[in-house]
Amino acid sequence: MKYQPTIGLEIHAELKTQTKMFCDSLNDPEEKHPNVNVCPVCLGHPGTLPVINKKAVEAVLQVGMALNGDIPQHSKFDRKNYFYPDLPKGYQISQYDLPLIFGGVLNGIRIRRVHLEEDTGRLIHSEDGKHSLVDFNRAGVPLMELVTEPDIRSAQQAGDFARELQLILRYLGVSDADMEKGQMRVEANVSLNMGTKVEVKNIASFKAAQAAIEYEIKRQEEVLESGGKIIQETRGWDDKHSRTVSQRLKEEAHDYRYFPEPDLPPLDLAAFDFKTLKLAIPELPAAKRQRFVKEYGLPAEQAEVLIGDRATAEYFEESVSELETETEQGVGDKIKLLANYLTTDLRALMSENEVGFAELKIDPENFADLIEFISAGKVSSRTAKDVLAKMFETGLDPRAIVEEGGLTQVSDVEALRAAVLAVIAANPDAVADYKKGKENAIQFLVGKAMAELKGRGNPEVLRKLIKENIL
Numbered sequence: 001m002k003y004q005p006t007i008g009l010e011i012h013a014e015l016k017t018q019t020k021m022f023c024d025s026l027n028d029p030e031e032k033h034p035n036v037n038v039c040p041v042c043l044g045h046p047g048t049l050p051v052i053n054k055k056a057v058e059a060v061l062q063v064g065m066a067l068n069g070d071i072p073q074h075s076k077f078d079r080k081n082y083f084y085p086d087l088p089k090g091y092q093i094s095q096y097d098l099p100l101i102f103g104g105v106l107n108g109i110r111i112r113r114v115h116l117e118e119d120t121g122r123l124i125h126s127e128d129g130k131h132s133l134v135d136f137n138r139a140g141v142p143l144m145e146l147v148t149e150p151d152i153r154s155a156q157q158a159g160d161f162a163r164e165l166q167l168i169l170r171y172l173g174v175s176d177a178d179m180e181k182g183q184m185r186v187e188a189n190v191s192l193n194m195g196t197k198v199e200v201k202n203i204a205s206f207k208a209a210q211a212a213i214e215y216e217i218k219r220q221e222e223v224l225e226s227g228g229k230i231i232q233e234t235r236g237w238d239d240k241h242s243r244t245v246s247q248r249l250k251e252e253a254h255d256y257r258y259f260p261e262p263d264l265p266p267l268d269l270a271a272f273d274f275k276t277l278k279l280a281i282p283e284l285p286a287a288k289r290q291r292f293v294k295e296y297g298l299p300a301e302q303a304e305v306l307i308g309d310r311a312t313a314e315y316f317e318e319s320v321s322e323l324e325t326e327t328e329q330g331v332g333d334k335i336k337l338l339a340n341y342l343t344t345d346l347r348a349l350m351s352e353n354e355v356g357f358a359e360l361k362i363d364p365e366n367f368a369d370l371i372e373f374i375s376a377g378k379v380s381s382r383t384a385k386d387v388l389a390k391m392f393e394t395g396l397d398p399r400a401i402v403e404e405g406g407l408t409q410v411s412d413v414e415a416l417r418a419a420v421l422a423v424i425a426a427n428p429d430a431v432a433d434y435k436k437g438k439e440n441a442i443q444f445l446v447g448k449a450m451a452e453l454k455g456r457g458n459p460e461v462l463r464k465l466i467k468e469n470i471l
């Protein structure tokens with residue numbers, strides 16, 4: 001390859017604290033009314049003094065532990081000076097040379113640092129483009145920034161890193177990291193052959209992140225091939241036209257005139273309870289991913305779906321723990337059946353009705369009972385879908401739904417024989433087709449028998465009976 005891409009990421013994530021970073025204004029990303037969650041501190045009024053949010057610091061320390069980063073004994077906050085309408089103080093309280101976390105690794109990508117700062121306000125532009133308004137609800141919200149080393153070599157690798165970081169933040173419970181809501185923002189520094197780097201901003205999704213990096217790699221290749229030079233600049237991603245556009249020349253650290261924040265004391269990190277913070281870290285996605293494949297015998301793709309949300313993974317394991325282990329049907333097969341119904345039928349119901357696991361009426365024990373019914377052949381797969389929908393609606397035990405509706409699957413040969421003989425007699429054309437070697441005719445006859453039995457017949461037993469009774 002003539003040009004080797006070199007990519008580094010800067011990822012910001014808003015933290016889920018009750019209050020903002022340096023004041024007691026509410027940290028509520030769902031607030032729709034502008035300038036409600038504000039106070040003199042986060043509005044930058046003269047004479048106000050910031051106070052460090054301990055919970056925000058602890059959240060970043062947990063992220064550092066999860067990423068195997070190094071935590072120094074001391075840290076501090078700094079002023080990053082620049083002017084923009086959404087920055088009420090005319091500077092941002094951030095961290096420069098003494099961040100909370102040094103180093104770490106994720107997906108084989110080295111992490112340079114993780115630091116803590118305050119978010120800016122939000123500009124709202126009028127449709128006619130003639131004026132802009134500022135909403136300061138977001139100003140002062142705790143914002144974690146993670147900076148990688150330039151170890152990434154492709155857009156796909158960058159996307160995988162960002163997705164895995166999002167998963168970790170959600171598992172830790174420190175951030176919802178929803179890119180569509182601006183709670184997680186990805187910026188990419190892209191260069192070829194370790195040359196001049198270009199920063200790409202205004203990326204609102206993982207798909208956009210990969211597209212922006214791919215476009216920028218191609219753009220830089222074309223510039224170099226035509227004999228031009230890459231300019232160190234900041235470019236924005238234009239999602240509508242799928243391209244990057246120049247915004248401004250890239251600032252250097254000295255342009256921000258960093259200096260220690262005089263209104264905040266240095267942080268003595270040795271005073272934090274690291275043992276308690278470490279114990280609060282759950283099993284992380286990478287470990288859970290491997291364990292689900294090894295312990296439950298699941299395909300990697302299905303394990304990925306299950307661990308993609310901590311609540312889904314927990315519901316799965318709670319349901320598995322309710323399965324009967326001493327049965328004719330192997331417990332491994334029942335686990336796979338449970339995983340299938342959870343990731344398809346139940347997930348579809350929840351998505352369609354916008355219901356999360358916190359609101360779900362089906363508890364893990366009842367879900368496991370339904371799987372036992374299916375596994376034992378007490379209900380057909382078709383009937384199981386109806387039972388599941390009724391469980392979703394009412395929260396009732398599947399046993400009650402099956403008994404009340406008379407939905408138990410019939411597998412007894414003698415009980416099914418009359419329906420089979422009637423279907424064979426009523427469909428001579430299908431019988432003739434089967435005798436000519438058309439296997440699809442059997443499925444047609446099974447369907448007719450199932451209709452005759454109102455969906456309660458065991459399709460495998462019906463198939464066998466039909467074949468045996470066609471003369």
